[in-house]
Amino acid sequence: MIELPPPNVLAAALTRKSPRRDTHAEWRNWCETRLQFVPAAQLMFHQWKSLSLRERSLYDLYRTATHVNLTLQETPMSMKVSRLVNRRVRNNALKQKPSTRAGVMVSGWGYQGKTETVCEVLATFEQDWRALHDHLNPHAVEGTRDLHAPVAYVQTPVTAKPKSTCQAILDFFGADTKKMTLPELMRQVTASLHDHGVKALVLDDITRLRMHRADDQDSLDLIRAFMSMNVTLILIGVDIPHSGLLREGKWDGEARQWVLPPSRHARVHGLEATQTERRFDLVELDRFRYTTPGQITAFHDHLTGLEDNLRLLKARPGMLTSGTMPEYLMRRTDGVVGLLERLIEDGAQEAMDSGRELLDEDLLDEIIISLDDPGRDPAAGEIPAIPGSPVPDTAPASAAPARPRKGRNTVFDDHGPELAQPGA
Incomplete structure (x- = not known):
C-alpha cells in the first residue's frame, strides 16, 4: 500500500x-x-x-x-570555505582580547554557491551559540530585552554609499532610519551591533562597490571601521582579487593573510579608534x-x-x-x-x-x-556566462523591415530666387 x-x-x-x-x-x-x-x-x-x-x-x-x-x-571546494569561516567565526567569538578581529573574504564567480555555503555555516554557529547561552544575549544591558542576533546578514546596496550601507545594516534589525544623518546612522550601527550581541556580520555581493567612485571608497572605509567592534566581518563577492577591493592591500606571507591599511581618515564618524591594520583571510570557492x-x-x-x-x-x-x-x-x-x-x-x-x-x-x-x-x-559578475548552450533548432523570426521614414514637410522651405522661365 x-x-x-x-x-x-x-x-x-x-x-x-x-x-x-x-x-x-x-x-x-x-x-x-x-x-x-x-x-x-x-x-x-x-x-x-x-x-x-x-x-x-x-x-x-x-x-x-x-x-x-x-x-x-x-563539495571539496565548499568544505574548504566552510572550515575557514567556521574556524574564524568561532575563534573570534571566544576571543576576549580587545584586538581587532580578522575577517574573511569569500570569492568566486556567480552561481557557485558562495552565499549558501557561508549561510549554512553561520546558521549552525548561531544555533550552537544560542544553546551555549540558553538563547539569551550574555552581554545584554540589564533591564533591557534587545533582540539576540549572533549573525547579521546584509545585502550590499547596488549603489553603495556610506549612508545606504548603514541603512541596510540597520534594516536587518528593523530600526527606524528616517531623517537620520550619517553620523547618527554610524552611532546607531555601533550600538545595534553591540546591543544585539552580533558576532558575525555578513556583507553579501560586496563587489558591487566600485573603487573608482568616491562614495564606494568611503563605504569601504566604513566597512573596515566595523572591524573595530569585535565583530567578524565576512565579505562575499565575485572575483574579489580583481575587483579593486584589495588594491591597497598587501600579502603577509607569514600570517598568510591579506593586510588592508586602516581607513584613510583618522576617524570614520567616531568609529576608528586606532590606526590598526585590518587582516582578512581570502578563500576561493571554485567550480568543479x-x-x-x-x-x-x-x-x-x-x-x-x-x-x-x-x-x-x-x-x-x-x-x-x-x-x-x-x-x-x-x-x-x-x-x-x-x-x-x-x-x-x-x-x-x-x-x-x-x-x-x-x-x-x-x-x-x-x-x-x-x-x-x-x-x-x-x-x-553575479551572472556567469553559460557555456555550451545549444542553438535552437528554429532560427528566430527575422526582424520586421524598418518602417520608411516619413519625409519632412517642405512647404515653407526657402528655395532661393525663382529661376527665369525660358523665353522670358
Missing part, C-alpha cells in the same frame, strides 16, 4: 513562503526551517500507475517541489574541474548525490554518472554548481511533462539555461 502525505501536510510543504534572510525575523525563520522540507518518496512507474488520478496529480506536484529544492551538497582523477571522482560523487534526489519514474542507476553523461554535463555547465542544478531542475520538469521520465543527452539538449534574475547585478 502506497501512502502519500495527508493533503494538509503536503499543502503546507508546497506553499511555504520563499525564505529571505535580510531581516532578523527572516534570518531566524530560515535558520529554523531550512532543513524541514522532506523529499517525495521514490516510486516506480507501475506504482505511480496504481494511484488514483488525484493522487498522481498530488505526487507529481510533490516531486516537482523535490526537484526544485535539491539538497545542498558538500575535470582534469585529475580526484577532480573527476568529486564531480561523479556530486552527480550521484543529484541522482539520488531525483524522482523520475523511469530513472535507471547511473543515469547521470555512466557513459558520456558526466562529460556532457561538465561541458554544458563548465562545472558551475548553480548552472548544473538549473539544468537538472529544468530537465527533470521536461522529463515529467514529456512522459519520458528520465534524463539523457537528447532531452537535455532541448533545455536552454536562462538566468534572468532581477536580484543579481550582471555588471558585478
